[in-house]
Each structure stands twice: as structure tokens, then as C-alpha cells.
Amino acid sequence: MALFSQSALRPGVRKREVFGWAMYDFANSGYTTVVITAVFAAYFVGGIAKGAPWGAFAWTVALSVSYAIVMLSMPAIGAWADLHAAKKKVLAVVTAGCVLGTAALAFTPQAGGAAGVALAMALVVVSNTFYSYGESLTGAFLPELATAEGMGKVSGWGWAFGYVGGMLALGLCLGYVLWSQAHALPASHFVPVTMLITAAIYGAAACVTFSLLPERAIPSAPGERRSAWQQLRETFQQARAYRDFMWLLACTVCYQGGVAVAITLAAIYAEQVIGFVPSETMVLIFVLNIAAALGAFGFGYLQDRIGHRRALGGTLLAWVAVCLIAASVTTKGGFWWAASIAGLAMGSSQSAGRAMTGVLAPPRQLAEFFGLWTFATRLAGIIGPLSYGAITWMTGGNQRIAILTTAVLFVAGLLLLLPIDMRRGRAAALREEGGPQSGVEPFAAR
Template sequence: MSLFPASALRPGVRKREVFGWAMYDFANSGYTTVVITAVFAAYFVGGIAGSAPWATFAWTAALAISYAIVMVTMPAIGAWSDRHGAKKRALMWSTAACVLATLSLAVTPRFSGAAGVALAMALVILSNAFYSYGESLTGAFLPELATAEGMGKVSGWGWGFGYIGGMLALGICLAYVLWSQSRGLPASHFVPVTMLITATLYGVAACVTFVLLPERARPRLQRPGQGPWAQLRSTFQEARAYRDFMWLLACTVSYQAGVAVAITLAAIYAEQVIGFVAQETMVLIVVLNLAAALGAFVFGYLQDRLGHKLSLAGTLIAWIGVCVIAASVTSKGGFWWAAALAGVSMGSSQSAGRALTGYLAPPDRAAEFFGLWTFATRLASIVGPLSYGAITWATGGNQRVAILATSVFFVGGLLLLLPIRIQRGRDAALAASGASR
């Protein structure tokens, strides 16, 4: 199979296992695309919260709370999974919880006022937290599947499958929304159905992962367990010995803050600044996902040829271009170009970052160290959107200034990428695990 040459997969890893692993990205991407970006976010602000002045803040606060929970708890969950050889078991539980919480979002239109807002916020906090656990745990399988030379390819296939899954979920939801609107049905009717569609696709597709992807790790119960706070401190203290990994975490916080702005605020910017209507916004997100899938696939292969560091740097430069274009264009046509470049940049930067994390993490502590990566990405998901909101507020609602200022996060990511020495970091990770290259 030319897509996965022998050098890309570790000895004994079958291609069906890689397909099963990639299918989890396919499964969970519908959640972020439909719930966080395109459908439920807008419905929460305009429908459940009635477009109140505090509605957008309430939405971002719910996301921030969920990210804060994940930041504190994920390293402990990762360490437990490594210690018990139970990444797959933890992944199954987190998936089931996210699917159930997403299904429960369908009942939120039945409640009104403060009760409806509180219920929706609570379910978003729960569903997004469990989604984040699953994203981290599936990433921790990457070092078990791919060789050092193949992590970019395999990670790229995962992200690429993910964006295809996101497009499928959003496409089905868009078709149902258009059908409902043509019959005069309100959002309180069709939004709950989109939640059922999203949760069902997530659960069904994830079953492919659970059937095909084995748990290769073995329990290491001699390593004592700790509480979440103690585990977080312990993991950070031990990770300081891996200086290139720590530089990568700092780099990740910076550039992922900018990526988080694109994920959580692209639809709002398109509608409020450029003048998109709801249907146009959903089509825009589909195209963005298509471009992101292409970026993840192509850059996965380029990354293994050009090197992890150079590939990630290239995607960050592209992100700076996205911010400049989005801040300057005034037409819908111009914004489509910015969205297409953003999609390619999103797929490539997320794939490159995950592959580099797997490359620099000690192989026998992959879930624990991916917990730190999740800490970094969730911290970024708080810092980025809140900074955007603060700048918008301070400038009297000028989102063009806010999106241009977002480029600072990508410039910071480039600067923090410079001190990383890839081979030095890889040697340190392998030495700690007693593994061979």
C-alpha cells in the first residue's frame, strides 16, 4: 500500500489498525463542526439566550469552564491510562459520555429562560470536556502505530479523515435545516435533530475504532497513582527534563490560541462583519473542512519529507496571511479566499503539531505526555477567544482589529518554535523509555 510504506508503520501494525485509529477523528469531528462552530453555538446565542448582551459571553464561558476542567484532569487520566494499559478503555468511556451529553442537547429547546441557559451551558461543558478527553487519548495511540519517519503521514490521515467526517455531519445537518426552513419550521425544531444526527454519527463511527484498534500498551502498575493536581504538578516537573518538548508546549499554547479563534469565531465573523447569512455560513464551514482535509493529507506527507519543524513553521506563516486577508477584505468573495487558506492552514497545523508531540514524547508515557499537549491546547482555547473578545470590546466592536491582532499568536508560535532541536528532543524521549529509534 503506497499510502503507508513500510517505513511509516511500526513492526506488527496492520493497515486496518491505522484505518480504525483514523476513523476516530472521522467520528468526533462532527461534534466540533456542528455543535461548537456552525449550529448549536449560533442557536445558543440567538435562540436559547435570546440574543441577550451577555449571550456570547455565556457561550465562551461554558467553553472556558470545560477547557479548564480538561486542563486540570487530563494529565491524571493520561497517567492512569498508561499505568493500567487502558487508553482504549478510557477512550470508550469518554466517547460514550460525549455522545450522551450531545444527545441531551436536543432537549434544551424545551426549557426557557434561566433554566434553559443553565441546562445548555452544563451540557456543553460536559460534552466538550469528554470530547477533549477523547481527542487526547486517541492522539496517544499515534506513537504505537507510526514510526518516527511516518508520524506525519499517519497523523495527516487521521486529521484528513476527521475533516471528512465533519463535512459529512454538517452536510447532513445542512440538508435537514434547509428542508425544515422550506416548510417554515423554526430553529427549535431542526436544531435538536442536528444534535441527534451528530451524536449518532459520532457513536456509530467510533465503534469502527473500537473494533479495529487494539490496546498495545501493557500495564505498569509499579508506577504509583496520584490525584489530579498532584499528577499535573508531577508530570510538568518530570517533563521539564525534556526541554524540546517543553518548548513545543509553549509554542502550542501560542499558535493554538489563534487556531481556537478560527474554530470558535469564524461563523460569527462571517455573519457580523462580512454579511453572510446562516445558510452561507454553513456552506462556508463545509468548504473550510474540505480545505482542511486537503491540508492535513498533503502536509502529512510533506512533513515527513521536509521535517516536523519546517512544516509547522510553514503552516504558521500561512495563518499570519489568513489573519491579514480576513482583516482587510470587504467582500464575500474575498473572504472565501481567506476561509480556504484558513482551512488548509488548520488541517496542516493541527496534524503537524500532533505528529511532533508524538515524536518528542517518551513512547511508554505517551498518554501522560499527550495529556500535557491537551493542557496546552485547552489553555490556548481559553486565551485566544477571550483575547479576541476583549479586543473587540475595547475597540467598540471592531472585529477587524481583533482578527488582525490574532496574527500575534502565530508570530509568537514561530518564535517559540525556533529553540526546538528535533533530533535532540527525540533522543531524549527514546533514552527515557529505553527504546530504539
């Protein structure tokens, strides 16, 4: 934990608490890496859906349903957690939900036919919904741990640590897949085991978080409490006071839509368009996670130095390049270049977005505002993959056109990033706290 100085942390915060917080990134990254990206996504399309033209679309529908549930419920859950200082308690419940949902995916290959497709889609909805709740709630702890000037470093460190967790889960799964293939065992045998491995790592690593990370929030006095929906209604009525945060949400919807395409459809594209086999895809995603960890860690420091907006803008340019390269290459070697750049851009763009949210969120409404950020990322998760799946279906399975149109989302994100003023947004977030005199530090970065 000597990777950043104590000055990056708020007064009274110990480095072991940051380690505990980062362990949740470590825990849940295996879910996105193995289930959403590398293993189950490709198996769903090629194995459960038997390679049908609607397979990719059905996969994106399942994800979109889960994101819609999160969009409609997470801001209110966040507001309730703020009012009752219950982020940690709610995080424990949703973690159990995701772990159990992931483990249950092990039963889908045995179902077969339409029942198998329906069961797989339902369990993906359940597990991904709980995963999304957890991602939002753990993000809400960040401003309690890091200063505004150190937010990028701490966020980047946590996200980089998360990719290490993803690599551990994927590495263990890859080892079992290679052993299974050497013994001529089918995917219907080894995919269930990878789901159990992923669930076990998630649950075990999350226990470290719950043992080291305290709940620092203070519950509102009973006479001051309003319902979560009343709190949300008031926040939206005051949206003009948080205009830079609202611009960030609009920007997030666009660029995270493109990132969601990369996360949910990379393995499908690699296997069905470029010609990768499952073991090659897993190695590809493993290396992509290494690049993402380096991107998140390095850009965390660069972000605090050059400013959040500039750092995020640079990563969005890199994403545009990824889309152009992926749409044009025909060889595995060429696709490796696109994947490597995507890895660097993925870690840095996700870390930057979380840190910017932490800077612009009012200290007394952290879970609520991170719930709004989750609303934006999940709306992006619907728009990006669903449009990709629809374009693929309408063009007779032409995923090259679909990945090329994804570049438009990153360009739109760049344009929506321009109006954001981080100084002004931080000042608005601290207005009700009384500024520096209240013990909440000012913000000097760009």
C-alpha cells in the same frame, strides 16, 4: 489504506488498526464541525442569547470552563491510563459522555430565557470536556502505530479522514436545514435535529475504532505503580530533560489559541460581521473542511519530507495572512478567500502539532504526554476565544479588531517554535528506552 506504505508503521501494526484509529478522528470531527463551529455556536449567540452583546462572550466562557476542567484533569487521567494500560477503556467512557452530552443539546432551544442560556452553557461544558478527553486519548495511540519517520503521514491521514467525517455530519445537517427552511421551519426546530444527527454519527463511527484498534500498552507492575499525581510531579521535575517538548507546549498554547478562535467563532464572525445566513455559513464550513482535509493530508507527507518544525512554521505564516484578510474584507467573496486559506492551515497545523508531540513523547508515557499536550491546547482554547470575546465586548461589538489581534498569537507561536530541536527532543524521549537497541527507532528528520 494504500496511501502510505507499511514502512510508516511500527513492526506488527496492521493497516486495519490504523483505519480503526483514524475512524475516531472521523467520529469526533462532526462534534467540532457542527456543534462548536457551524451550527450551535451561531445559534447560541443569535437564538438562545437573542443576539445580546454578551452572547459571544458567554459562548467563550462555556468553552473556557470546559477547557479549564480538561487542563486540570487530563494529564493525571493520561498518567493513570499509562500505568494501567487503559487508554481504550477510558476512551470508551468519555466517548459515551460526549455522545450523550451532544444529544442532550437538542433540548436547549425549548428551555428559553436565562434557563435556556444556563442549560446550553452547562451541556456545552459537559460535551466539550468529554470530547477533549477523547481527542487526547486517541492521539496517544499514534506513536504506538507509526514510526517517528512516518508520524506526519499517519497523523495527517487520520486528521484528513476526520475532516471527511466532519463533512458527512455537516452535509447531512445542511440537507435537513435546507429542507426545514424550505418549509418555513424555525432554527429552534432544526437545530435540535442537527444535534441528534451529530451524536448518532459520533457513536456509530466510534464503534469501528473500538472493534479494530487494540490496546498495545503493557500495564506497570503493581510494585512499580505510583499515583497519577506522583507520576506527573516527577515528569515536571524532569522538565529540563524534555526542554524541546516544553518549548512545543509553549508554542502550542500560542498558535492553538488562534486556531481555537477560528474553530469556535468562524460562524459567528461570518454571520454577524460579513452577513452570511445560516445555510451559507454551513456551506462555508463544509468547503473549509474540504480545504482542511487536503491541508492535513498533503502536509502530512510534506512534514515528513522537510521536517516538522518547518512545516508548522509555514502554516503559522498562513494563519497570520488569514487574520489580516478576515479583518479587512467586507464582502462574502473576500471572506471566502480567508476561509479557504484557513482551512488549509487548520488541517496542516493541527496534524503537525500532534505528530510533533508523538515524536517528542517518551514511549512509556504516551497518554501522560498527550495529556500535557491537551493541557496546552485547552489553555489555548481559553486564552484565544476568551480574549476574542472580551475584546469584542470592550470595543462595543467590533469583531474586526478582535480577529486582527488574533494574529499576535500566531506570531508568538512562530517565535516559540524557533528553539525547538527535533533530533535533540527525540533523543531525550528515547533516553530511558535505551535508544535504537531497545527496538524504538531513532529519529532522522529535522
